[in-house]
Amino acid sequence: MTEQPARVVVGVEHLHKQYETxxxxxxxxxxxNVTVRQGEFVxxxxxxxxxxxxxxxxxxxxxxxxxxxxxxxxxxxxxxDSDRLARLRNRFIGFVFQGFNLLPRASLVxxxxxxxxxxxxxxKERGVRARELLVRVGLERHMEHxxxxxxxxxxQRVAIARSLANHxxxxxxxxxxxxxxxxxxxxxMDLFSELNVDAGITIVLVTHESDVARxxxxxxxxxxxxxxxxxxxxxxxxxxR
Amino acid sequence: xxxxxxxEAWKSMGANKLRTFLTMLGMVIGVxxxxxxxxxxxxxxxxxxxxxxxxxxNLFIVLSSFSTSSGVRTSTGSxxxxxxxxxxxxxxxxxxxxxxxxxxxxxxxxxxxxNWNTQIYGVTPAYFTVRDWTVAEGEPLYDTxxxxxxxxxxxxxxxxxRLFGDEAAIGKTIRLENIPFxxxxxxxxxxxxxDGRDQDDTVLIPISTAQRxxxxxxxxxxxxxxxxxxxxxxxxxxxxxDIGRLLRERRRIPEGQEPDFTVRNLSAVADVQAQTTKVMxxxxxxxxxxxxxxxxxxxxxxxxxxxxxxxREIGIRMAIGARRRDILAQFLLEAIIVxxxxxxxxxxxxxxxxxxxxxxxxxxxxxxxxxxLLSFAVAAFIGVFFGFxxxxxxxxxxxxxxxxYQ
Numbered sequence: 179m180t181e182q183p184a185r186v187v188v189g190v191e192h193l194h195k196q197y198e199t200x201x202x203x204x205x206x207x208x209x210x211n212v213t214v215r216q217g218e219f220v221x222x223x224x225x226x227x228x229x230x231x232x233x234x235x236x237x238x239x240x241x242x243x244x245x246x247x248x249x250x251x252x253x254x255x256x257x258x259d260s261d262r263l264a265r266l267r268n269r270f271i272g273f274v275f276q277g278f279n280l281l282p283r284a285s286l287v288x289x290x291x292x293x294x295x296x297x298x299x300x301x302k303e304r305g306v307r308a309r310e311l312l313v314r315v316g317l318e319r320h321m322e323h324x325x326x327x328x329x330x331x332x333x334q335r336v337a338i339a340r341s342l343a344n345h346x347x348x349x350x351x352x353x354x355x356x357x358x359x360x361x362x363x364x365x366x367m368d369l370f371s372e373l374n375v376d377a378g379i380t381i382v383l384v385t386h387e388s389d390v391a392r393x394x395x396x397x398x399x400x401x402x403x404x405x406x407x408x409x410x411x412x413x414x415x416x417x418x419r
Numbered sequence: 420x421x422x423x424x425x426x427e428a429w430k431s432m433g434a435n436k437l438r439t440f441l442t443m444l445g446m447v448i449g450v451x452x453x454x455x456x457x458x459x460x461x462x463x464x465x466x467x468x469x470x471x472x473x474x475x476x477n478l479f480i481v482l483s484s485f486s487t488s489s490g491v492r493t494s495t496g497s498x499x500x501x502x503x504x505x506x507x508x509x510x511x512x513x514x515x516x517x518x519x520x521x522x523x524x525x526x527x528x529x530x531x532x533x534n535w536n537t538q539i540y541g542v543t544p545a546y547f548t549v550r551d552w553t554v555a556e557g558e559p560l561y562d563t564x565x566x567x568x569x570x571x572x573x574x575x576x577x578x579x580x581r582l583f584g585d586e587a588a589i590g591k592t593i594r595l596e597n598i599p600f601x602x603x604x605x606x607x608x609x610x611x612x613x614d615g616r617d618q619d620d621t622v623l624i625p626i627s628t629a630q631r632x633x634x635x636x637x638x639x640x641x642x643x644x645x646x647x648x649x650x651x652x653x654x655x656x657x658x659x660x661d662i663g664r665l666l667r668e669r670r671r672i673p674e675g676q677e678p679d680f681t682v683r684n685l686s687a688v689a690d691v692q693a694q695t696t697k698v699m700x701x702x703x704x705x706x707x708x709x710x711x712x713x714x715x716x717x718x719x720x721x722x723x724x725x726x727x728x729x730x731r732e733i734g735i736r737m738a739i740g741a742r743r744r745d746i747l748a749q750f751l752l753e754a755i756i757v758x759x760x761x762x763x764x765x766x767x768x769x770x771x772x773x774x775x776x777x778x779x780x781x782x783x784x785x786x787x788x789x790x791x792l793l794s795f796a797v798a799a800f801i802g803v804f805f806g807f808x809x810x811x812x813x814x815x816x817x818x819x820x821x822x823x824y825q
Contacts, residue, residue, distance in 0.1 A: 295423045
């Protein structure tokens with residue numbers, strides 16, 4: 179009995195992106211081809227200016243490529259209007275940002291429930307689901323607190339809970355530990371690993387710290403808008419294998 | 420979804436209470452001013468309308484004009500140039516429906532221990548017709564009263580109050596210049612005239628009695644003024660011409676020479692009054708509307724600040740799946756809530772202010788339902804109109820740019 183290959187979540191083919199500036203067009207991504215399958219944990223690495231952030235923005239449907247194709251879980255994202263892109267972001271992608279990006283005036287439960295609001299889920303169900311998710315990331319004692327009342331590590335847990343609200347195809351994490359100390363960094367990365375290994379959630383994570391990248395199973399490295407390395411994290415380096 | 424957006428809007432308003440209050444204050448003052456000003460305007464119009472209706476319709480007043488004795492012009496109506504024969508002649512005109520000669524004067528009226536200074540009118544029964552006035556109780560004056568110069572009086576409501584209080588007046592005797600008059604009738608109430616006089620402060624007696632016994636004129640047949648009612652409103656210009664021509668002929672005053680009488684169109688005077696009041700209330704409303712627009716601009720200003728302040732929040736919402744219309748709805752709803760809440764408070768303030776104006780100043784003010792509805796409609800419109808631009812600005816932000824905003 180042969181194992182079925184996992185579903186393709188991200189299919190990027192011949193992706194180009196250039197910005198128009200006064201001095202002429204500046205290419206940022208040059209012919210990028212990346213495929214991410216269900217259940218993978220990919221670390222996107224590279225120095226600043228390498229194009230990895232632009233790549234992430236395109237993966238997150240926050241930006242559109244100049245040319246090339248990006249298939250998100252079977253949906254062709256080219257030529258979609260802003261409303262359809264918003265819907266894709268809502269249903270297929272969970273965002274985790276470096277700066278946490280929680281709404282300061284909303285309680286933790288309300289923050290986690292926010293994607294459900296835009297998905298049209300009823301009020302009662304939103305509350306139940308948000309509470310479940312907060313329990314899952316270990317914040318059952320802070321449900322009704324405001325973001326300003328908890329630590330940075332805890333805020334990032336809330337952001338992770340929020341990213342999971344609509345059962346996304348993948349979590350996109352942009353430098354999620356950039357604002358955290360090393361102890362908290364490992365706690366958060368442990369949580370990502372756990373979600374990936376135990377729940378089979380696909381994770382694409384941007385980082386420039388190799389410490390953090392070691393938690394992933396695969397590394398994609400950008401330099402000057404080109405993928406220079408794409409391969410599994412070696413046995414010796416890997417954490418949690 | 421709508422519920423969630425509403426709660427969201429409520430929360431963001433609550434997060435900045437002072438700012439929300441100040442924004443709302445613009446609306447409150449604007450709407451309050453509109454309601455109050457329209458109420459005052461409406462009240463003034465109503466008062467004028469009642470006064471005009473109480474005056475009688477299609478009326479002219481013919482006054483004996485100034486007399487130039489030794490180059491001194493005396494006041495209008497003081498020269499005895501009109502008489503009862505003129506009145507009879509005027510009635511023959513085709514354009515004239517009714518003629519009521521009058522002899523007015525101010526005298527002291529006495530009943531028992533009470534006395535009161537009031538307008539005494541010597542009139543004919545036609546007076547009741549031209550003024551469209553009836554008796555509330557008792558009898559009016561009849562032709563026989565005029566023919567026989569009887570000593571009977573019909574008194575107005577104010578005189579009734581002052582002299583009799585709660586006592587029955589019909590059949591009682593009052594004294595005018597020490598002459599006893601029997602009260603035969605009580606006039607129905609008419610209220611203020613358009614020039615502000617109390618029309619109920621009057622005593623009507625037969626014109627013959629007035630001429631011969633009360634005022635004691637040296638020209639027994641003369642009258643101070645004649646009220647002439649035209650057959651219709653359309654006939655008024657023709658009637659005015661006819662009256663002028665007839666009176667000139669009777670006096671042999673050629674065209675071009677100044678006549679010794681004046682014909683006044685009372686309706687025209689009243690129309691001017693009504694027009695003035697209307698313009699005044701329009702002006703009041705316009706000024707109030709300006710403050711409403713200023714309130715709306717205040718809302719727009721604050722919403723623009725709010726959008727800039729919350730750019731990052733907008734970015735987060737967009738990343739998480741908010742569509743443009745969700746963002747638009749959120750900010751638009753916030754603007755509408757502020758303006759409609761402001762409107763509700765403003766209406767309360769305007770209604771309260773009108774009640775206060777009535778009590779303190781005695782101005783008649785009337786809050787109408789349509790002015791309240793109008794205010795709500797305008798407030799909602801202002802919320803949408805002045806909220807739309809900031810809301811659109813928020814909704815058309817690019818997600819990545821909004822997210823990067825510090």
